[in-house]
Amino acid sequence: MEVEYHSKLMFPHGYPDLPIRMTKFADFTMIRDDLLPFGFGTKWRKVFGIICDAKKKGTKRILLWGAIHGNYLASFTSILRISGFFVETIAYTKNPNLKTYNERLVRNHSHRFQCYANRSLALEAFNVRSQSFDGISLPEFGVHPGQILGLSRFWEDLEEEILLDLGERNKTNSSQTTKAILQMEIGSGVSYLSAYDHFHVSSICVQAVMVGESKTTWLDKTSELQTKLGLKQIPICEGNLIEIAGNDPSIPETTYGLNENSKRQRKQTIRFGKQNPFLENWIVEYYQKNQVLLEPIYSAKSVHHILTKEKRSNEVDPKLPLYYLHQGGQIQHLDLVHSRQKPS
Ligand SMILES: *Cc1c(COP(=O)(O)O)cnc(C)c1O
Numbered sequence: 001m002e003v004e005y006h007s008k009l010m011f012p013h014g015y016p017d018l019p020i021r022m023t024k025f026a027d028f029t030m031i032r033d034d035l036l037p038f039g040f041g042t043k044w045r046k047v048f049g050i051i052c053d054a055k056k057k058g059t060k061r062i063l064l065w066g067a068i069h070g071n072y073l074a075s076f077t078s079i080l081r082i083s084g085f086f087v088e089t090i091a092y093t094k095n096p097n098l099k100t101y102n103e104r105l106v107r108n109h110s111h112r113f114q115c116y117a118n119r120s121l122a123l124e125a126f127n128v129r130s131q132s133f134d135g136i137s138l139p140e141f142g143v144h145p146g147q148i149l150g151l152s153r154f155w156e157d158l159e160e161e162i163l164l165d166l167g168e169r170n171k172t173n174s175s176q177t178t179k180a181i182l183q184m185e186i187g188s189g190v191s192y193l194s195a196y197d198h199f200h201v202s203s204i205c206v207q208a209v210m211v212g213e214s215k216t217t218w219l220d221k222t223s224e225l226q227t228k229l230g231l232k233q234i235p236i237c238e239g240n241l242i243e244i245a246g247n248d249p250s251i252p253e254t255t256y257g258l259n260e261n262s263k264r265q266r267k268q269t270i271r272f273g274k275q276n277p278f279l280e281n282w283i284v285e286y287y288q289k290n291q292v293l294l295e296p297i298y299s300a301k302s303v304h305h306i307l308t309k310e311k312r313s314n315e316v317d318p319k320l321p322l323y324y325l326h327q328g329g330q331i332q333h334l335d336l337v338h339s340r341q342k343p344s
Helices: 002-010 043-057 071-082 101-108 119-132 147-166 168-172 190-199 215-219 222-229 260-271 277-290 299-312 331-336
Strands: 022-024 029-032 061-067 086-092 112-116 180-186 204-210 241-243 322-326
Touching: 043 071, 043 147, 061 071, 061 119, 071 086, 071 101, 086 119, 101 331, 112 119, 147 180, 147 190, 180 190, 180 299, 190 204, 190 222, 204 299, 215 241, 277 299, 277 331, 299 322
Parallel strands: 029 322, 061 086, 086 112, 180 204, 180 322, 204 241
Antiparallel strands: 022 029
């Protein structure tokens, strides 16, 4: 009850404005979705259409599931709760004692909440619960055609902003040639597929950074994912996918002195974006220099890649202006740059 009341005070129009902001750096321009409320980032644009869809259908209840410490569950449970829905959540975590920003948001914005020790137990519980659930059951990462409404509006406006930003360069070239590159990561791939759907006929080339899986495993699923989202069946060109996940040689994995087994475990951990001391230190340096907080799962990997590899390689045309979309999720990692206050 209190949550809905406060949301009216925070967002008098029912939903926050989602402006497009850009910050220019020497090597690229950052699109600042990280500045949207609570660091939920692009997830604000993704939930919007799901809410419209639910309201049209008169649905009041939403069931969702996922990792308790992730930006997906934190943002979706919070946004759905403050939008007046009854939120039922099935979460999982390997460490039930770990308290984080996202975990607090998930627990506090769920009317009903269950937590399991791993992904497969949570999935099983979700499958059972969805059968009798009277409302919308969102699959993993909220993959739902409703996500496309807010995203496609965003790509339309972003295209205009980018062309405006290119200014002179835009006027001199014909509309056929590539004028700029837009980069983002692939988590589920919903952002990228909807961007590809919009931009594949434009002068902006969209590239994706693979952070959690390989090109080949993801490419196998794109057609099915396009169908689930109600997008056109457009083949994805492999040349637009950039692989850096867990094997970026310029990010040392500090395995010196570890035996082979611990090295393997350590590699596994780094793959999922946790506790890579090099990357964490780099995030701190980047923040001190640029006042932009990156997070270790998505944005830090991409931006590090842009600033090291991208400059040397010639992926499409090294002289093309590069736009990178920071999709948020950084607040969970604020402790990297703000040390704990000491009790006085
Ligand atoms: C969800 C998310 C992504 C990935 O988006 P997908 O559409 O699932 O590929 C990237 N960055 C952040 C911060 C996210 O929260």
